[in-house]
Amino acid sequence: QVQLVESGGGVVQPGKSLRLSCAGSGFTFSNYGMHWVRQAPGKGLEWLATITYDGDNKYYADSVKDRFTISRDNSKNTVSLQVTALRPDDTAIFHCVKDSSGSGNWYFDVWGRGTLVTVSS
Amino acid sequence: SYVLTQPPSVSVAPGQTARIPCGGNDIGSQDVHWYQVKPGQAPVLVVYDDRDRPSGTPERFSGSNSGSTAMLTINRVEAGDEADYYCQVWHRSSGHREVFGGGTKLTVL
Numbered sequence: 001q002v003q004l005v006e007s008g009g010g011v012v013q014p015g016k017s018l019r020l021s022c023a024g025s026g027f028t029f030s031n032y033g034m035h036w037v038r039q040a041p042g043k044g045l046e047w048l049a050t051i052t053y054d055g056d057n058k059y060y061a062d063s064v065k066d067r068f069t070i071s072r073d074n075s076k077n078t079v080s081l082q083v084t085a086l087r088p089d090d091t092a093i094f095h096c097v098k099d100s101s102g103s104g105n106w107y108f109d110v111w112g113r114g115t116l117v118t119v120s121s
Numbered sequence: 122s123y124v125l126t127q128p129p130s131v132s133v134a135p136g137q138t139a140r141i142p143c144g145g146n147d148i149g150s151q152d153v154h155w156y157q158v159k160p161g162q163a164p165v166l167v168v169y170d171d172r173d174r175p176s177g178t179p180e181r182f183s184g185s186n187s188g189s190t191a192m193l194t195i196n197r198v199e200a201g202d203e204a205d206y207y208c209q210v211w212h213r214s215s216g217h218r219e220v221f222g223g224g225t226k227l228t229v230l
Binding site: 035037039044045046047050059061062095100105106107108109111112113114 | 122152154156158162163164165166169170175205207209211218219220221222223224
């Protein structure tokens with residue numbers, strides 16, 4: 001079945017970096033745009049970044065565009081999010097999400113369970 | 122930036138109809154999608170393109186969109202429908218932007 005599995009979360013000190021990864025299976029990964037979406041404790045869903053099917057175009061929320069970088073490796077069916085200069089308010093569950101289109105501008109049809117990032121000294 | 126507005130909470134008795142609005146400027150001209158989020162679980166798409174249901178979404182779930190308000194309607198509400206519900210659009214202006222509403226907690230009384 002179609003599945004997304006995230007990894008790379010953990011407890012990190014403020015100012016440090018992490019690399020989150022997501023492995024996709026059960027679908028032709030290279031055909032679809034991918035996103036990262038997070039949910040902080042007690043808060044709503046927040047879109048972070050999008051990468052098109054071929055990796056040629058990347059888009060970011062204003063709140064993270066200078067600190068987060070999205071990338072993908074279609075040969076390994078993975079998408080990653082490099083997060084830098086982490087702050088306590090970055091504490092959240094980070095979800096990897098498949099778009100229904102290659103350009104990543106439609107709806108989110110498959111979600112991973114997420115990986116928890118906790119920023120604390 | 123484009124804003125989607127949802128009420129923080131909606132309460133309904135079992136068997137009744139729940140209506141969850143999502144307000145936005147001229148939202149009727151955009152494609153609206155809805156997600157269900159239960160504690161400890163991955164979000165699930167329940168309605169896309171205003172009114173279409175993925176396979177697996179019960180027919181009790183329906184959507185509409187016109188003017189400045191999109192609506193998720195759940196008929197014959199069950200205890201298992203208790204969750205947070207989020208609307209979402211891809212906003213074409215100002216470049217590529219995915220926008221979520223603030224979410225509505227559906228409580229089944």
